[in-house]
Structure formats: structure tokens, C-alpha cells
Amino acid sequence: MASVATHPTQSRTMILDIIRASRMISRVELAHATGLTQATVSNVVRRLLEDGFVVEVGRGASTGGKPRTLLRIEPTARYALGVQLGADATTFVLADLGGATVSRWRRPALTDPEEAVDVIGTEVEGSLERAGVPRDRLIGLGVVAPGPQLAASGIALAPPAMTAWVDFPLRARLEDRTGLPVLLDNDATATAVGLYWADGITATTTIAALFMGQGIGAGLLSGGQVYRGATSNAGEIGHVTVDVDGPPCWCGNRGCVEMLGGTAVTVERARAAGVDLGPQDRPTLAAFGALARRALAGEPAALEVVERSARFVAVAAHTLVNVVDPDLLVLTGPAFAVAGPLYLPVVTEVVTRTRFARGSGPIEVRLSTHGPESAALGAAALVLQAELAPRGGDPA
Ligand SMILES: [Zn+2]
Structure with missing residues (x-):
């Protein structure tokens, strides 16, 4: 099969992706779907079980021989918060590891970046409390805005209604305020990731x-x-x-x-x-x-x-x-x-x-199907994607 991954991180990402998209799947089906060996699948799955990202759920139908244990993502293992900065409103979505929306809410548009850092910081604390999510399960904050922008540090070029944001060091300031890793991206880009993550698209x-x-x-x-x-x-x-x-x-x-x-x-x-x-x-x-x-x-x-x-x-x-x-x-x-x-x-x-x-x-x-929250959900999905598909040497 042409798409066999050899790098451990690629194997982990690929396996997680397929578990997420298929909702429930056995190790045998994973090996079949990925083209990886059963041994590789078993090793990666063992790590995912240890990390709490995946759980075993009951047994699937046997095709003769040993019945198969099914795997699924454990949605409460991690959460991410997505924020969409809009010219009309600020939209927040708290999403779980399965890509489901745990809560969503709106606040007035944030026109002053300094004030925005404070408002977002307050919303982070409040949302965890309301949803009963332990702080250590929130892995990060995704913030999206209309493009074009510089994804790494802040907004480099904004549409007329948002020019106050240009060159404001948004990422650094939000990381200081919340103590969380912050990802910045374009709202349309985030939306595509949200669809992929939440809609079971492979x-x-x-x-x-x-x-x-x-x-x-x-x-x-x-x-x-x-x-x-x-x-x-x-x-x-x-x-x-x-x-x-x-x-x-x-x-x-x-x-x-x-x-x-x-x-x-x-x-x-x-x-x-x-x-x-x-x-x-x-x-x-x-x-x-x-x-x-x-x-x-x-x-x-x-x-x-x-x-x-x-x-x-x-x-x-x-x-x-x-x-x-x-x-x-x-x-x-x-x-x-x-x-x-x-x-x-x-x-x-x-x-x-x-x-x-x-x-x-x-x-x-x-x-x-995600209505006006699609970009904020996507912002959260970008954070989940970064967590589940870590770059660099993650041993399988
Ligand atoms: Zn134009």
C-alpha cells in the first residue's frame, strides 16, 4: 500500500484520525485501514490508552476466532477553547477531544486589543467553571480572525473594521494572561479544520x-x-x-x-x-x-x-x-x-x-451544520489537531 507511514508520529496521527472519523474501530480494522502492521498498531494504541486519549469499549462481532475489542476517542480526556474575533461579535466554543461542542456563547465585538486580552482571559476561567472541566484538561486556546494575517504572532493586515489589531502581539499577550498555549489562524482556514474534526470526515x-x-x-x-x-x-x-x-x-x-x-x-x-x-x-x-x-x-x-x-x-x-x-x-x-x-x-x-x-x-x-459558530469550533479543532498530531519525535 502506497500510504504506509513509517515515522512513529505519522502512525500515531493516522491511527487517531481513523479512530476519530470512524467513531469505533478494532485494532484489526485499524491495521487494515492504515496499512500498518498489527504490531505497530498495537504499540501506538497502547500509548494512546496510557495517555487516556483512547478507551476500549466492549467487543465487536467476531469473524471467527477471538472477538475484537473496539476503540474510541475518550472525549473528556482533553478540551480546547476556540475564539472567533469578529467585527460584529466575539464567539466562543469549548470543544472536547471528540470535536463535539461542549458549550458555545457570544459576547460583543472586541475592538480594543488590550481589553480583548482581559475579556478572553476571564472567559477562559468562567467557561471551565460552568462546564465543570478541570483546568489541566484544557490544552490550549485557538483564536481566529478574518484574514489575511500572520499566523504566528498577531494580525498583520486586517479589514477596515479591525485595523486596531494590526501589529498587536496578540499571541504573546494571551499566553501571558491565560498561561495556555495559543494558536492564531485565519477564520476560514479554521472552519475547514472544524468540519474535518467534528463531522467525521476522513x-x-x-x-x-x-x-x-x-x-x-x-x-x-x-x-x-x-x-x-x-x-x-x-x-x-x-x-x-x-x-x-x-x-x-x-x-x-x-x-x-x-x-x-x-x-x-x-x-x-x-x-x-x-x-x-x-x-x-x-x-x-x-x-x-x-x-x-x-x-x-x-x-x-x-x-x-x-x-x-x-x-x-x-x-x-x-x-x-x-x-x-x-x-x-x-x-x-x-x-x-x-x-x-x-x-x-x-x-x-x-x-x-x-x-x-x-x-x-x-x-x-x-x-x-455548525452555523455561526463554525469558525470558533474550528479554532478549538486547530488546538486539538496540534495536540494529537505533535510535530517531532513522539515515540510510538
Ligand atoms: Zn480585495
Whole structure:
């Protein structure tokens, strides 16, 4: 088999991945699925049992000979907290080792980075207490924000509403405040990892997560690994030009998908068309939610502007599919959490009509089931992924 792993860390990661994705599996099935020897599987599983990451649960059906003991992830062994910094709200998700959401909650948008460090620190303590999770089981904090950003230390370039964050040493300050390891990443990238982690998707699936919130971006995942590119800015599909003479964008480009079909411009168009979206100073995503509800109720002017947006978003999706060639395209993020049913048919039609034909069947396009929490859940999943797939020499 071509995919046999030889490095102990790779074996551990691969085995954990398969246990997680299959929910329950025997050692024999693990050996079969990974191509590893039974001896290697037994060694890795013994370590995972010692670490408490995996437990034995009852016995599966025997195929003759000795009945097989089944293995599953022990969800309460570790927890991670994910935080999504948004221009409209701050979203928190506490997730367990199985990728399940233990609790989720929202706070107002954090506009001052100094204050944010303090608020997040307080939320970490409060969430553990509320969920009854021992502090030593929380392995870290994942913080995600709209990209592009410098994943290692802080936000290097932010959309207009979040410029106060630029060059703030967010990671170092949060680590000081919480005493936890902190991972920073792009919200769309995190969303792809969250889907992989929480939805039982295996490493054989190539996932493109098209994220729409304040902006439009994409997270890419293949072979169970995120594709980040050279500077963690892969997937900035919202900044593909769809009109070379279009309006200038904050990114420095012109006529970007985000400028022509994003939530902000769509809200503006709806207001200009006389659609009642509440007070003018209402945050963009709240106004967009109101627009989506009117469109879903069949109000013609609302439907028209949303459908116009969907045509631009479909161009972004189509470009993404042509570049990445995924099996699965997932529409995710807060905008799709409300307006997804309006965008899904338009995107599906464009993607499947024009996509290069392959022997392996049509691409699957679907809406995320994690709603507006998808990026915060993904932030937690990034931490779990880093814990379970340690880099460097972890002896099997
Ligand atoms: Zn742009």
C-alpha cells in the first residue's frame, strides 16, 4: 500500500484520525485501514490508552476466532477553547477531544486589543467553571480572525473594521494572561479544520470551505492537513477580481468578489432598493441576517439583491473548485448560517455545470451544520489537531 507511514508520529496521527472519523474501530480494522502492521498498531494504541486519549469499549462481532475489542476517542480526556474575533461579535466554543461542542456563547465585538486580552482571559476561567472541566484538561486556546494575517504572532493586515489589531502581539499577550498555549489562524482556514474534526470526515476527502461573514475567504484541507500556502494567506478567494474596472478594495485590488457580492455591499444595495433592514448603524451581519430573512420570506426586492450577491459568490466558488479540485465544497460562516438556503442552489448550479468532468463523480456542495459558530469550533479543532498530531519525535 502506497500510504504506509513509517515515522512513529505519522502512525500515531493516522491511527487517531481513523479512530476519530470512524467513531469505533478494532485494532484489526485499524491495521487494515492504515496499512500498518498489527504490531505497530498495537504499540501506538497502547500509548494512546496510557495517555487516556483512547478507551476500549466492549467487543465487536467476531469473524471467527477471538472477538475484537473496539476503540474510541475518550472525549473528556482533553478540551480546547476556540475564539472567533469578529467585527460584529466575539464567539466562543469549548470543544472536547471528540470535536463535539461542549458549550458555545457570544459576547460583543472586541475592538480594543488590550481589553480583548482581559475579556478572553476571564472567559477562559468562567467557561471551565460552568462546564465543570478541570483546568489541566484544557490544552490550549485557538483564536481566529478574518484574514489575511500572520499566523504566528498577531494580525498583520486586517479589514477596515479591525485595523486596531494590526501589529498587536496578540499571541504573546494571551499566553501571558491565560498561561495556555495559543494558536492564531485565519477564520476560514479554521472552519475547514472544524468540519474535518467534528463531522467525521476522513483524510481521504479534499475539503474546500467557502466562508462568508464580514468578508469572503476559503479554508483548504487535503489528506487531513490544512493547506496554508507560504504566508498563511491561501484561499483568499474573496479577493479574486471579477470586474477589472470595479471599485477599489481595501486589499489594494479592484473589483474583488467581496466588493461586489459581499455582505456589506449587499446590505447597501438592499437599503438603496428600499428594503427595511432596521437602523442604519446596525452591524453589517445583523442587517444581512434581516435581509436574508426577508428574502427567504419571498420579498421580491430582498430576493433580487441576495440573488445578485449569490452570482458573485458562485464565481468565487467556481474559481476555488477549479484551483483546488475538492470532493466536498462546504458553505460556512455566519452569512451562510442564515442565507445558506438562498446561496446553495446558485453555487451548486454554477459549480456542477462548469466543472471539469472527472471519473469519480460529482462534487458534493453542502451547507455547514455548525452555523455561526463554525469558525470558533474550528479554532478549538486547530488546538486539538496540534495536540494529537505533535510535530517531532513522539515515540510510538
Ligand atoms: Zn480585495
